[in-house]
Amino acid sequence: MGCKISTEFCAEHPVTSPNKVHPSELATTSPPIKTVEFINPDLLVDDKPIFQKVSVITKEPKEKEKVVTRRVSLQAEPKKNLPLPLTRSSSLSSIMENRPPSGISNSSYTRLQRPKNSALRRFTIDTSRAKSNQFVVSLCSKKIGIIEYPEGRPDKQPCDVYWHNVVLSDMNKIVTSPHSKVNKFPGMTELAKKISLTHAISSMQKLFPDEYAFYPKSWFLPAHLNDFHAYFRKAQAMGKTEMWFIVKPDEGAQGTGIYLISNPSQIRDTEQQQLVQEYVANPMLMGDKLKFDFRVYGVIKSINPLSIYVAREGMARFCTEKYEKPDSSNFKNLYAHLTNYSLNKSNESYVHSNTLQDQTKGSKRLLSTVFHQLESRGVKTKRLWHDIKLILVKTTLAMLPEIMLHYEHHFHDSPGPQCFQIMGFDVMIKDDGTPILLEVNAAPSLTADHIVPYPGRSLTEGGQRVRSIVDEVIKMPLVRDTLLLVLGLMDEEYQTTNSLKGETKSLDDFQAMKQRRKPHLSEIFPTRYGAHSGHLLFLDKAMYIYMQFVQLRNNVNITGAGLKQFVRKCNLADIIPIVQVDAKVAEISYYFTGDRKTSANGLPFHAFLMFLFFIAEKKFSLETDLLSKVQRLLSFCDMSLRHYGVRSARLRRAEVDSNVGSVEIYMLPSRMARSRSTRYGRKENGMDPNNNSNSFSHLPRISERFQL
Structure with missing residues (x-):
């Protein structure tokens, strides 16, 4: 392999396993290796740089361009920092221990020089809130070469990555840089x-x-208790005698509170918020x-x-x-x-x-x-x-x-x-x-x-x-x-x-x-x-309309007043009069929460969808399926809102590179424009028909654009 190994080392460490081959015994067809000397500024003796010997292999590639691979012997003296990072194996032993996989000699462990952009860039990670995740995250960060701050950065500068064990309510105060990455989405829990x-x-x-x-098939209790009873009676009438269901508390985890039933009468507490599902018995x-x-x-x-x-x-x-x-x-x-x-x-x-x-x-x-x-x-x-x-x-x-x-x-x-x-x-x-x-x-x-x-x-x-x-x-x-x-x-x-x-x-x-x-x-x-x-990426269209009538600063639910404004601006009062909106809100709210007293808190998004489904069924009754009805309703609402001068700045955007066939779908493209204007201290004026920025300098070249 071209490395020099002392006879004393070989005598003290004989190769006994048939699976392990000493590098000096391996045949190679590589070009001859020439030993040269160069000054390594990282190695100092008495504050003076010293010469270090390395082996250089040169060969003629097809393009007749000289390619140089540096191979550094690992027989360097202890405590001397070698400037190039070790390549890593995907095997578990290499992950857990700082050594090459079994069967490969330490002497043949090659160091490859990384591209300049990552060699000069040292990434950082904050694991101060990782808790039970910290051991694995710390070990992986170390192997990759990420600088870890288990107590947070003392200089208060932002880290590249923040790793939390749970979703934190004050995430926006902890992660302040738009260029940072955090391992949790708000609200995901x-x-x-x-x-x-x-x-x-x-x-x-x-x-x-x-x-x-x-x-x-699932039922949410207590709101769907009557529906569950009706389903059970219908199944019995059709001759089904063996039916089993599994009851899961909404807040339960790790199997706690779960039990099986064969009859709705076996539910222990019908007032508790819980989920009943058909049991997979086969x-x-x-x-x-x-x-x-x-x-x-x-x-x-x-x-x-x-x-x-x-x-x-x-x-x-x-x-x-x-x-x-x-x-x-x-x-x-x-x-x-x-x-x-x-x-x-x-x-x-x-x-x-x-x-x-x-x-x-x-x-x-x-x-x-x-x-x-x-x-x-x-x-x-x-x-x-x-x-x-x-x-x-x-x-x-x-x-x-x-x-x-x-x-x-x-x-x-x-x-x-x-x-x-x-x-x-x-x-x-x-x-x-x-x-x-x-x-x-x-x-x-x-x-x-x-x-x-x-x-x-x-x-x-x-x-x-x-x-x-x-x-x-x-x-x-x-x-x-x-x-x-x-x-x-x-x-x-x-x-x-x-x-x-x-x-x-x-x-x-x-x-x-x-x-x-x-x-x-x-x-x-x-x-x-x-x-x-891709066709399932559909309900974001309803979400863009929903966010027009929600006070996002304070809440994620649409209030009764917001729903009335939606009905008025979308010209839907002929389907549901404004005076009937509150009653419909109370009905839908109970279906989703099981509590008749919480309608004042507004409707969550999927309750709003239920309201849309109700209107779509009545307004476009001639359509054959609910999907077609909802599609027509969303188009109708979009045109009505444009008449009022309302255009969503959040409409989904697809960026397509036809040369390589890659597609990037931006669910909140206005965020890209906001981040860019914040970063450079100015706001872009060029906007597309959907009120989105036409220019994204940090994206790859786009040869074709279209709006989904």
């Missing part, structure tokens, strides 16, 4: 709760029933007959432009007792019906995994492991993975209008940072291979350890915290690639060696392995499934 998620998906089910059939099982589900991780990179990613690796969670269809004798055995880790870990049958080999039969397994097991049983896993990714896209698009609303509300008086978020999607597979969405977790656990009981004791008597190999393999690359993604370093990390194709002869085994690495995250919208699901 509420939006991902069971009832809020159900409202969002239910609105889409009314418009796109076939596209959103992946979510179980889950897919494998040879061990244990029920399982998947935790699939998605990343919303941003909404300006909209970009959604999925992690290639996820988690499979197994019950700890064999599954049988629920009946009066076993429906209380939650160890057989619920897959929640927090519940099953206390069962003596829970199987912890100490190695990757153990996890093939453990209670917590890698998603890829279970996919291989399913494939061996004849399941078409490629199709299954395709359907799961579509669920992630469709669910995120259903939540998107309210994500936009809360962002505008929280940062109403500032440009706002770039928000991103790691999401956990819990998916169960039916016995026919159909994936079903169970729920969404806005703050999935990012810890990489777990508690195991002491020998001979149960977990309730205490235990010790140990390393979790499954969590490490999943969460370390997830957090690392998320940081690389939002900082714009993903291409540099995974394509640096691809740009050295003309120099592959000078790369050692480690570099050859790195060339085969793939990103842990892959974009699924708009690039992969934009054409398939």
